[in-house]
Amino acid sequence: MSVAENQAAAGRGSARAVSILSSLGRFLVIAVTTYLGLLAVTFFIGRVIPIDPVLAVLGDRAPTAVVERTRREMGLDLPLIEQFYIYVKSALSGDFGTSVLTTNPVMSDIRRVFPATIELATLGTIIGAVFGVPLGVLAAVRRGSFIDQIARVIGLIGYSVPIFWLGLLGLVLFYAKLQWVAFPARLDVVYEYTFTPITGFYLLDAAMQGQWDVFYDAYRHIILPASLLGYFALAYISRMTRSFMLNEMAQEYIVAARAKGLSETRIIWGHALRNAAVPMVTVIALSYASLLEGSVLTETVFSWPGIGLYITNSLTNADMNAVLGGTIIIGSVFIGINLLSDLLYRLLDPRTKAG
Amino acid sequence: MTASDAGSLSRREWLLSERPASRMQARLGRAYVAWRRFTANRLAVVGLLIILGLVVVAALAGMLAPYSPTVGDLKNARLLAPSAAHWFGTDDLGRDIYSRIVYGSRWTLYVVILVAIIAAPIGLLVGTVAGYAGGWTDAILMRITDIFLAFPKLVLALAFVAALGPGIENAVLAIAITSWPPYARIARAETLTVRNSDYIKAVQLMGASPFRIVLRHIMPLCISSLIIRVTLDMAGIILTAAGLGFLGLGAQPPLPEWGAMIASGRRFILDQWWVAGAPGAAILIVSLGFNLLGDGLRDALDPRSGDQ
Amino acid sequence: MSGNPDKQTKGALLEVDDLRVTFPTRTGLVQAVRGVSFSLGRERLGIVGESGSGKSQTGRAIMGLTSPQAQVSAKKLSFDGIDLLSAPPRERRALRGNRIAMILQDPKYSLDPVMTIGRQIVETLRTHEKVSKAEARERALEMLRAVQIRDPARVFDLHPHEVSGGMGQRAMIAMMLIAGPELMIADEPTSALDVTVQLDVLNILDKLVAERGMGLIFISHDLRLVSSFCDRVVVMYAGKVVEQLKASELRDARHPYTRGLLNCMPRIGFERHPLPVLDRKPEWAA
Ligand SMILES: Nc1ncnc2c1ncn2[C@@H]1O[C@H](COP(=O)(O)OP(=O)(O)OP(=O)(O)O)[C@@H](O)[C@H]1O
Ligand SMILES: [Mg+2]
Numbered sequence: 001m002s003v004a005e006n007q008a009a010a011g012r013g014s015a016r017a018v019s020i021l022s023s024l025g026r027f028l029v030i031a032v033t034t035y036l037g038l039l040a041v042t043f044f045i046g047r048v049i050p051i052d053p054v055l056a057v058l059g060d061r062a063p064t065a066v067v068e069r070t071r072r073e074m075g076l077d078l079p080l081i082e083q084f085y086i087y088v089k090s091a092l093s094g095d096f097g098t099s100v101l102t103t104n105p106v107m108s109d110i111r112r113v114f115p116a117t118i119e120l121a122t123l124g125t126i127i128g129a130v131f132g133v134p135l136g137v138l139a140a141v142r143r144g145s146f147i148d149q150i151a152r153v154i155g156l157i158g159y160s161v162p163i164f165w166l167g168l169l170g171l172v173l174f175y176a177k178l179q180w181v182a183f184p185a186r187l188d189v190v191y192e193y194t195f196t197p198i199t200g201f202y203l204l205d206a207a208m209q210g211q212w213d214v215f216y217d218a219y220r221h222i223i224l225p226a227s228l229l230g231y232f233a234l235a236y237i238s239r240m241t242r243s244f245m246l247n248e249m250a251q252e253y254i255v256a257a258r259a260k261g262l263s264e265t266r267i268i269w270g271h272a273l274r275n276a277a278v279p280m281v282t283v284i285a286l287s288y289a290s291l292l293e294g295s296v297l298t299e300t301v302f303s304w305p306g307i308g309l310y311i312t313n314s315l316t317n318a319d320m321n322a323v324l325g326g327t328i329i330i331g332s333v334f335i336g337i338n339l340l341s342d343l344l345y346r347l348l349d350p351r352t353k354a355g
Numbered sequence: 356m357t358a359s360d361a362g363s364l365s366r367r368e369w370l371l372s373e374r375p376a377s378r379m380q381a382r383l384g385r386a387y388v389a390w391r392r393f394t395a396n397r398l399a400v401v402g403l404l405i406i407l408g409l410v411v412v413a414a415l416a417g418m419l420a421p422y423s424p425t426v427g428d429l430k431n432a433r434l435l436a437p438s439a440a441h442w443f444g445t446d447d448l449g450r451d452i453y454s455r456i457v458y459g460s461r462w463t464l465y466v467v468i469l470v471a472i473i474a475a476p477i478g479l480l481v482g483t484v485a486g487y488a489g490g491w492t493d494a495i496l497m498r499i500t501d502i503f504l505a506f507p508k509l510v511l512a513l514a515f516v517a518a519l520g521p522g523i524e525n526a527v528l529a530i531a532i533t534s535w536p537p538y539a540r541i542a543r544a545e546t547l548t549v550r551n552s553d554y555i556k557a558v559q560l561m562g563a564s565p566f567r568i569v570l571r572h573i574m575p576l577c578i579s580s581l582i583i584r585v586t587l588d589m590a591g592i593i594l595t596a597a598g599l600g601f602l603g604l605g606a607q608p609p610l611p612e613w614g615a616m617i618a619s620g621r622r623f624i625l626d627q628w629w630v631a632g633a634p635g636a637a638i639l640i641v642s643l644g645f646n647l648l649g650d651g652l653r654d655a656l657d658p659r660s661g662d663q
Numbered sequence: 664m665s666g667n668p669d670k671q672t673k674g675a676l677l678e679v680d681d682l683r684v685t686f687p688t689r690t691g692l693v694q695a696v697r698g699v700s701f702s703l704g705r706e707r708l709g710i711v712g713e714s715g716s717g718k719s720q721t722g723r724a725i726m727g728l729t730s731p732q733a734q735v736s737a738k739k740l741s742f743d744g745i746d747l748l749s750a751p752p753r754e755r756r757a758l759r760g761n762r763i764a765m766i767l768q769d770p771k772y773s774l775d776p777v778m779t780i781g782r783q784i785v786e787t788l789r790t791h792e793k794v795s796k797a798e799a800r801e802r803a804l805e806m807l808r809a810v811q812i813r814d815p816a817r818v819f820d821l822h823p824h825e826v827s828g829g830m831g832q833r834a835m836i837a838m839m840l841i842a843g844p845e846l847m848i849a850d851e852p853t854s855a856l857d858v859t860v861q862l863d864v865l866n867i868l869d870k871l872v873a874e875r876g877m878g879l880i881f882i883s884h885d886l887r888l889v890s891s892f893c894d895r896v897v898v899m900y901a902g903k904v905v906e907q908l909k910a911s912e913l914r915d916a917r918h919p920y921t922r923g924l925l926n927c928m929p930r931i932g933f934e935r936h937p938l939p940v941l942d943r944k945p946e947w948a949a
Contacts (some may be wrong), residue, residue, distance in 0.1 A: 002420075030501070033498055033502060033507050034502045035491065037502035037503070037505075038502070045518045049515075049518040150725065152449065157639070157643070159590060160639055161642070162594055162597050162598065162601070162614070162617070163681065164601050165617050165631065165639075167549070168621060168624050168635070169628075169635070171625075172625060172628050176625045223655070251774060252767055252768075252769065252773060255767060255773070256765075256767050256773040256774065256835070256838075257728075258759065258760055259728060259764065259765040259839070260786065260787040260790065260839070261757060261759035261842075262760075262790055263790075274777050274778070275775065275777050289507070290507075291505070293509050296510060296598075297601065300601075301621075311513065312602055315513065315602065315604065318517075320517065323517050324514060327510050327514040333507070334506070334507040334510075338505050339505075349777070350777055350822040351822070351824045
């Protein structure tokens, strides 16, 4: 939470002095070093920690010939720094080795499963923002009121509850008892064979092809996990919105707006929120990134065939290439969103446009 | 105010005195004010009670738990619903869930304390050194911190444990490795605010070595904000540890770790919901306790940010 | 202009009698304003007093901008015959910016940072009058010209951070004057500005007030400024009015606090050692 606050504060403070060009340069340096850092850590995890990285990659059931070939392929006879250079080069070209479990290149596996995760996290963020922003605004302007208490409880529970446990309870209630939602999967088996996705986002694909029965089925599968992620996004977004709004509502320009005779509605949504919206972009982006990460647990609970489930399945099979490939991909997207939100912040705040 | 005066005053007035006679009195007075602000916040007190409760339960687990946490009655007591004999029912191995939860509190504390002991000093060291040294040291250390800050924590912890091998010690290590960066940021910010103060200048003039200044004069100033942040992070640590346990990467059976208990109850969730229900509720309550306590501490010790 | 300057009423424009503003705080009630009374026609009234004496709170109470947790009471608080305290919030809001306006101290903080200056001015106008967008723009530009901004069309599209403090304060004045208020409360409108710019802004304000026949409440620390700029002066201390007098009679001020304020002002050509210290006696606040 305070990461966003820090970034928001830092963005505001340094904004004025930094021209777009030099901030773009800084942005590139940060992007490159962060990405290299990520690769260094995964390299460390994959090559340095394990006693025999080959076994870690292949599992201990691999025949000796394969082990020997892989050892050479991985360049394990080279000095560490050279190994890292090769590692970075192949990672940049999207080569994370092959998965023991699926026998496919890890990258092609991830390409297949990633849309499912994106679809889930996107819907979750939309739910979180659509409900979280107004809730945070109301909590701030009616501070101490009933709605503020509600927002606070929602936030506290969101920060305290294990997501996988809440998901299991959700399944018991909405799937088993009420039968409002479908069983854990992405589509009913019937449709798995009749439906050909185009983009990999099933809701979108079904709508584009006019297959409304598929759309409804996809909806019944996605709505519970998406609401669950949405709840976590909401807890975070509403809390941050409230804090930003309280900050804005205490500013002098709000007094001036009142002195102009504006209605309270206009002051809140037209002035305070517009100002809070600038740091809110960062918050929503960060919550999107954290939902991508949270997908690891959620997808496991809901058998959602995304990258999270891919990683956990690979984990249980000691398939290190797949685990690290997935980690790098989630990490890259996470870092990318982080950086982009920072950039977006600079673009949105008129104060940073002046040289 | 003289000492004899103080005797005639009530203890409260002595504590709140505007002209404390000694450093001790001033310090106690400040602590008293903070304590009053803290206890005025009812939710914070609830949080404190929850955490105290956790500590007591962990300490007295042997007395509070009626059954063994690891050995169950496989023949007669499998998957029993909650009853007077088994308050929270029994699991698939016939173990009393209540007893397992009571013992599980130890593992929760174990994780939380170990992570704090590992991560907080790392962050403190990195932050104070970066802030005090400035220049290139600062730039490089903070770049590393920011890199770690930009990582997805859970996924990275996952990968770490995958490489280190499952187990609660490795889970602790993995969580600690991913959770120090915010502490470094905080410690650096605090260091920067005092680095150029007259107080530190005076100490420098007296010829203290940088090492000594950082250790003796700067680090203590960072402690209170660090404690607040660590307390606020506790819930996250518990949730991450439980998540790792749930994925089978943390505590291994038969350890009664709450996350792992949820994982083993998952198979029966539709019919015997209590097997997974009870440990999850325990996690929720303890995390809630830490969150309430952290919020309360922040508001009491750091009035600047009282509006969150 | 909507506020008709010819409609000069015989009675006072603003009457304040025994105005009190009380804040509940952790340590008990804080009385920021404790029985302030004065009345105002279409003239310029200065309110002076040291920091914390309740000047701003008096101004805000008249505007109806006191923070909601505070308690405002008065025997009489009426503007042009309207009882402000019993007026419904909607009616008070309709007065604000329209018939009573307020200029705040620091343009850097009092203008919305993410909205262009032009839009902020137009917003005041369109809140109170039904005018087309194009006409509102025209009138805003005209107003910007009236506060002596040279290139109004350019400034119209600028954000507040892109203009200097002096220009920001002029924009603020334009924003508050555009609906043609009859009473203007200026709360230290120039304290945040450079000395050279201060005079410019004051001159503009002075001219506009004179041209439009507005009532003005000018809040300031600076007794000399107030005495040269206003017709009458109210001196406040600890939430109370300790003395009220014509600006021209300031030299004859009787109250020791006012005399203290006068003595504290540096005068060129006089050597002053030691520097005078403002005297404060609790009984003045009683
Ligand atoms: N929200 C509040 N809560 C409690 N007391 C307040 C609050 N706002 C103002 N006050 C009190 O009201 C008193 C008068 O404040 P006011 O802002 O009117 O002073 P002022 O004369 O305008 O001073 P300055 O010249 O510094 O602007 C102050 O002493 C302050 O303590
Ligand atoms: Mg004031």
